[in-house]
Amino acid sequence: xxxxxxxxxxxxxxxxxxxxxxxxxxxxxxxxxxxxxxxxxxxxxxxxxxxxxxxxxxxxxxxxxxxxxxxxxxxxxxxxxxxxxxxxxxxxxxxxxxxxxxxxxxxxxxxxxxxxxxxxxxxxxxxxxxxx
Ligand SMILES: [Zn+2]
Numbered sequence: 146x147x148x149x150x151x152x153x154x155x156x157x158x159x160x161x162x163x164x165x166x167x168x169x170x171x172x173x174x175x176x177x178x179x180x181x182x183x184x185x186x187x188x189x190x191x192x193x194x195x196x197x198x199x200x201x202x203x204x205x206x207x208x209x210x211x212x213x214x215x216x217x218x219x220x221x222x223x224x225x226x227x228x229x230x231x232x233x234x235x236x237x238x239x240x241x242x243x244x245x246x247x248x249x250x251x252x253x254x255x256x257x258x259x260x261x262x263x264x265x266x267x268x269x270x271x272x273x274x275x276x277x
Pocket of ligand 1: 218219220221261265
């Protein structure tokens with residue numbers, strides 16, 4: 146389980162953790178700090194417009210319109226792809242890299258990736274969610 150970023154480690158998160166995440170993101174749609182060995186509630190996420198955002202201490206407000214996500218993969222489990230039930234829309238708040246609270250409504254791939262990264266913060270992997 147990843148712990149929230151606090152006042153005390155915000156600077157480290159901004160200056161060390163997030164640059165590392167951006168460095169190792171590869172071909173994925175997101176990467177969580179826990180995947181590089183840092184148990185903080187931080188991930189980066191690729192939006193549908195191809196822009197990357199930094200997400201700190203996310204809180205999901207609502208999720209709706211359940212779908213089956215097709216063949217989800219994970220940088221932590223190479224060469225494995227599984228079908229997973231996700232939601233097509235996610236409303237969430239989080240702290241951005243400037244330390245300001247933001248609210249976003251995510252849809253489609255970016256919503257699926259957001260749920261995937263939130264799972265990492267809870268220690269849940271795609272193989273734990275596989276639809277059988
Ligand atoms: Zn993953």
